[in-house]
Amino acid sequence: MNGKFEDKVAQFAFGDLSPEEGAQFEREVQGDPDAQRALSLYKEMREGLRSLADVPEDQFSKERLRDAILKQGLKPVATQPVSNRGWFWMPVAACALGFGMMFVVNTLRRPSAGPQVVINAKDPAFNIGSQSPLKVAEVAPHEDFKFDPLTVPKPLVRDTAAEKVAARASKNPDEVDPRLSAVIPGGMDEASYDPNVGDPPAGSSQPSATVNTVAVNPVHAGTDSTSSGPIVLIDQDKDEQTGACKATEVGSSSNVLVGG
Amino acid sequence: MELDTDVALVKKARDGDFGAFEQLFDRHRSLVYRFAYQMTSRRDDAEDVVQEAFVRAYQNLHRYRDEAKFTTWLLRIVTNLCTDQARMTQRRTALEQQEAAGALDWMTSGEIEDPVNNLEADRRKVALRKALNALPVHHKSVIILRDIEEREYPDMAAILGCTVGGAKLRVLRARRALKERIAPLLGEDRL
Numbered sequence: 402m403n404g405k406f407e408d409k410v411a412q413f414a415f416g417d418l419s420p421e422e423g424a425q426f427e428r429e430v431q432g433d434p435d436a437q438r439a440l441s442l443y444k445e446m447r448e449g450l451r452s453l454a455d456v457p458e459d460q461f462s463k464e465r466l467r468d469a470i471l472k473q474g475l476k477p478v479a480t481q482p483v484s485n486r487g488w489f490w491m492p493v494a495a496c497a498l499g500f501g502m503m504f505v506v507n508t509l510r511r512p513s514a515g516p517q518v519v520i521n522a523k524d525p526a527f528n529i530g531s532q533s534p535l536k537v538a539e540v541a542p543h544e545d546f547k548f549d550p551l552t553v554p555k556p557l558v559r560d561t562a563a564e565k566v567a568a569r570a571s572k573n574p575d576e577v578d579p580r581l582s583a584v585i586p587g588g589m590d591e592a593s594y595d596p597n598v599g600d601p602p603a604g605s606s607q608p609s610a611t612v613n614t615v616a617v618n619p620v621h622a623g624t625d626s627t628s629s630g631p632i633v634l635i636d637q638d639k640d641e642q643t644g645a646c647k648a649t650e651v652g653s654s655s656n657v658l659v660g661g
Numbered sequence: 662m663e664l665d666t667d668v669a670l671v672k673k674a675r676d677g678d679f680g681a682f683e684q685l686f687d688r689h690r691s692l693v694y695r696f697a698y699q700m701t702s703r704r705d706d707a708e709d710v711v712q713e714a715f716v717r718a719y720q721n722l723h724r725y726r727d728e729a730k731f732t733t734w735l736l737r738i739v740t741n742l743c744t745d746q747a748r749m750t751q752r753r754t755a756l757e758q759q760e761a762a763g764a765l766d767w768m769t770s771g772e773i774e775d776p777v778n779n780l781e782a783d784r785r786k787v788a789l790r791k792a793l794n795a796l797p798v799h800h801k802s803v804i805i806l807r808d809i810e811e812r813e814y815p816d817m818a819a820i821l822g823c824t825v826g827g828a829k830l831r832v833l834r835a836r837r838a839l840k841e842r843i844a845p846l847l848g849e850d851r852l
Binding site: 404407408411412415417439442443446447449450451452453454456457459460461463465466467469470473 | 679683686687690691694695698699704707708711712715716719720785786788789790793804808809810829833836837839840843844
């Protein structure tokens, strides 16, 4: 008895064949003792399975179901159309997040606008009469600054530059650096120093030995020249004990006259 | 008629009427419990399955499509739950057997019987139940659906998620597997 025939025996025993097919199959198995034995076995199996349908009474209650549902805090979810746009929004959201991260990182790495030496000819503190022959170096934010991630910004150690200028002035009191004609608030990087900046306008006297004081302002970058930060005035007169030029610290630049 | 009523109750339950869902529970709990009991052979396990099935049904009412019968959808949930539970039980049993080195065979082999069932059981039922419990869960579920619960093939196909032909084929294979297991028992004591 092959598998296919056995399947037909099982179908017949369990009543899955139509009456015509059943009657025909019953005639076929009459002369086959193996098929008869299998048919008997399947029929007994069917009766036994039906007898298993009786089950003990359950003790399940509505209260138990209600507690189970309340315990999990469930609510029936309202019918909502399933959105198939997730595949579109997820990469868009990822790109937006990436750009946002880049912006934040660049913002954090970007140095604050560095000081720039400009000429403030309108500063009332240095307006002498109506001619205003002097110009004042002023710290102002550089609006055209562009961040280059490949260039490491130079550390802004302004005090060092100011000290160099002061030291040079003390060594050669006769040789006056043109930049000494300007108030240098917060100091200035020598590499970025423009000698033209701070020059007096045409017709006025060049900064020369007539300049007898040098104002060095060690205040931090970004401080306005008119603000009252500490200013060191270096005199041409030498100290008797040390031989260096005398230095006087003043609290405000409002009364400092540079360049005679 | 029943289909319409079930659908109406499901709609009410979706709108937040828990009483409608309780009506569905009252109506179909015995069906779910019978199937769960046949699958687990333990009343407490069967009741746990019933509870979990109705909780899941309540949670997923929005996924129920009205074109199918509610009982079919519910039995599909129960079948999946019983399949999961049977796999976990098999894993746990294997682990226990491994740990006890066979000392607990009397607890794990054969049927873990319910006291009520012990009173009612005769040798025929016990032998058949043993053979049924020894079947893989996919064979066991189709035997229960078709030969114990007497579900029609299209209904079975919907519950099992297959075609009608596929359901018939599964039943044939499961019956053959059950016959192979029950034959030695019949040799010892005739059904």
